Amino acid sequence: MSQTSSKASAFDTRVPAYLQRLERTTDAVLPSASTDPERLHQAIRYACEGGKHLRALMVYAAGEALGVAVENLDAAACAVELIHAYSLVHDDLPGMDNDDLRRGRPTVHKAYDVATGILVGDALQTSAFEALATTNALDAEQKVKMITALAHAAGSLGMVGGQAVDMASENLTLTLTQLESLHARKTGALILVTCQLAAIAANAPENVCSALDRYGRCIGLAFQIQDDVLDQIADTATLGKTAGKDLAQHKSTFPSLLGLEQAQQRANALFDEARDAARSISAEAEPLLWLADFIQQRNH
Amino acid sequence: MSQTSSKASAFDTRVPAYLQRLERTTDAVLPSASTDPERLHQAIRYACEGGKHLRALMVYAAGEALGVAVENLDAAACAVELIHAYSLVHDDLPGMDNDDLRRGRPTVHKAYDVATGILVGDALQTSAFEALATTNALDAEQKVKMITALAHAAGSLGMVGGQAVDMASENLTLTLTQLESLHARKTGALILVTCQLAAIAANAPENVCSALDRYGRCIGLAFQIQDDVLDQIADTATLGKTAGKDLAQHKSTFPSLLGLEQAQQRANALFDEARDAARSISAEAEPLLWLADFIQQRNH
Numbered sequence: 001m002s003q004t005s006s007k008a009s010a011f012d013t014r015v016p017a018y019l020q021r022l023e024r025t026t027d028a029v030l031p032s033a034s035t036d037p038e039r040l041h042q043a044i045r046y047a048c049e050g051g052k053h054l055r056a057l058m059v060y061a062a063g064e065a066l067g068v069a070v071e072n073l074d075a076a077a078c079a080v081e082l083i084h085a086y087s088l089v090h091d092d093l094p095g096m097d098n099d100d101l102r103r104g105r106p107t108v109h110k111a112y113d114v115a116t117g118i119l120v121g122d123a124l125q126t127s128a129f130e131a132l133a134t135t136n137a138l139d140a141e142q143k144v145k146m147i148t149a150l151a152h153a154a155g156s157l158g159m160v161g162g163q164a165v166d167m168a169s170e171n172l173t174l175t176l177t178q179l180e181s182l183h184a185r186k187t188g189a190l191i192l193v194t195c196q197l198a199a200i201a202a203n204a205p206e207n208v209c210s211a212l213d214r215y216g217r218c219i220g221l222a223f224q225i226q227d228d229v230l231d232q233i234a235d236t237a238t239l240g241k242t243a244g245k246d247l248a249q250h251k252s253t254f255p256s257l258l259g260l261e262q263a264q265q266r267a268n269a270l271f272d273e274a275r276d277a278a279r280s281i282s283a284e285a286e287p288l289l290w291l292a293d294f295i296q297q298r299n300h
Numbered sequence: 301m302s303q304t305s306s307k308a309s310a311f312d313t314r315v316p317a318y319l320q321r322l323e324r325t326t327d328a329v330l331p332s333a334s335t336d337p338e339r340l341h342q343a344i345r346y347a348c349e350g351g352k353h354l355r356a357l358m359v360y361a362a363g364e365a366l367g368v369a370v371e372n373l374d375a376a377a378c379a380v381e382l383i384h385a386y387s388l389v390h391d392d393l394p395g396m397d398n399d400d401l402r403r404g405r406p407t408v409h410k411a412y413d414v415a416t417g418i419l420v421g422d423a424l425q426t427s428a429f430e431a432l433a434t435t436n437a438l439d440a441e442q443k444v445k446m447i448t449a450l451a452h453a454a455g456s457l458g459m460v461g462g463q464a465v466d467m468a469s470e471n472l473t474l475t476l477t478q479l480e481s482l483h484a485r486k487t488g489a490l491i492l493v494t495c496q497l498a499a500i501a502a503n504a505p506e507n508v509c510s511a512l513d514r515y516g517r518c519i520g521l522a523f524q525i526q527d528d529v530l531d532q533i534a535d536t537a538t539l540g541k542t543a544g545k546d547l548a549q550h551k552s553t554f555p556s557l558l559g560l561e562q563a564q565q566r567a568n569a570l571f572d573e574a575r576d577a578a579r580s581i582s583a584e585a586e587p588l589l590w591l592a593d594f595i596q597q598r599n600h
Binding site for chain 1: 331335337339340344390393394395396413415418419421429433439443444447448451454455457460463
């Protein structure tokens with residue numbers, strides 16, 4: 001592999017087109033803002049605005065690495081972003097993290113009200129499964145496999161379970177193993193499933209699936225370590241969400257358990273392992289390498 | 301049709317077996333209460349206990365009327381009950397109806413906490429789609445059609461949209477048309493989809509689907525009118541949830557718009573229309589007739 005993080009990347013040039021496809025797909029899946037009940041539909045769309053769309057880009061990158069036609073990835077990219085958006089809206093609610101700021105703007109329950117926040121999250125989750133079920137680009141077997149994988153990643157054994165553990169862990173000091181297990185569910189499961197959805201779209205063989213899984217797991221954990229680091233060192237304006245929350249909520253974080261420098265080293269080692277896994281998949285893994293670099297270099 | 305509401309019904313004798321199948325299916329879909337995170341999984345199971353399971357029985361009744369093998373109905377029956385259970389947990393939250401009592405017991409957020417209530421509802425919704433995606437009894441095409449139908453019924457154009465309109469209608473006097481439209485979404489959509497899921501399991505022809513739709517729409521609206529009536533005339537102990545809430549929340553109801561007697565007459569006329577629709581479907585419509593009678597005669 002000759003690509004390094006400093007070189008121009010072919011995937012890089014396609015990112016705007018992928019984000020445009022994501023926007024078009026999402027726009028087609030969600031009812032328009034003028035559909036009755038209008039306020040709810042406006043709030044649903046508000047919840048989907050902004051964000052880096054890393055999870056959608058991971059679907060496109062993994063799919064590209066496996067040679068999948070791009071139209072076979074749109075529904076999956078849209079679905080993971082809808083699940084992610086719903087989880088943010090619910091996590092921000094007063095009964096959960098009670099946060100006022102998200103993606104640099106008021107959270108849904110602040111811009112609207114708590115009831116709307118609950119309902120927006122509920123509707124976005126529904127729309128994620130609807131996006132997969134109603135696409136014309138996949139066969140029924142693929143849709144069912146994708147829905148199964150996404151449900152597993154999003155549900156009580158995945159993202160929702162991780163959030164429950166996270167809520168229960170405030171004011172506790174976790175072991176590193178416990179913290180990794182929490183985040184493998186809370187953020188890792190949805191990042192991992194982006195790779196699995198692409199593998200389903202590709203009808204990929206077992207060895208490719210397991211290498212992609214390794215890539216997804218490493219990226220997921222590295223992403224979260226980095227998130228903890230950024231929460232500690234970045235400011236609210238850069239993050240677009242309240243900085244310093246982990247400390248304020250007395251949460252165990254990778255920096256609090258390992259120290260800042262060691263946490264960063266651990267993230268870097270995981271990004272390297274992700275790149276190794278990517279290179280083992282195919283000679284076309286450049287999109288996955290680019291994405292590892294892109295995430296590693298983010299500052300919010 | 302020789303059956304009348306006063307005669308013993310064959311479907312009646314099969315109800316316990318259907319409820320047992322529902323319980324077994326749900327038990328298999330949901331992680332056990334001892335699965336990590338245990339508290340979340342206990343709360344998820346708590347939320348599924350009790351209830352009359354009318355929606356599941358409608359799936360079985362409609363399926364029986366169409367000659368569907370019972371194992372092809374289990375996932376659909378389970379999925380609609382999971383969606384219903386999730387909607388109750390979220391509707392009871394402080395940011396929504398703020399209710400302490402459900403099915404004669406503390407609501408999930410009272411028995412646990414608000415965060416758990418939010419997460420339990422989220423996980424139950426996920427499990428509903430997972431139940432349909434992972435059953436062995438249906439082919440992939442049927443699963444995709446069922447997921448599409450259920451998502452449409454549950455989402456912002458159906459149940460969630462209806463709840464949003466309901467929240468926005470407190471302290472307003474609606475027209476009868478507005479109230480019917482609200483309830484066609486809030487409660488009607490999920491009742492209607494029970495018939496649609498059975499029709500998908502049966503690969504039913506268009507004319508049967510449309511007669512079943514008429515049955516489902518009539519039952520859905522009649523059910524809600526009756527709910528409004530019961531909220532006004534029954535006590536909290538009988539209902540298992542707080543009685544008299546509509547009045548306390550200044551909500552438009554069918555009795556408030558039509559008067560109690562006329563509301564009851566309207567419900568009865570709709571039950572009759574549902575029975576007409578059922579008889580037009582097949583000579584095996586006895587389960588649907590029984591269910592119309594059963595719902596008409598309920599007192600909670």
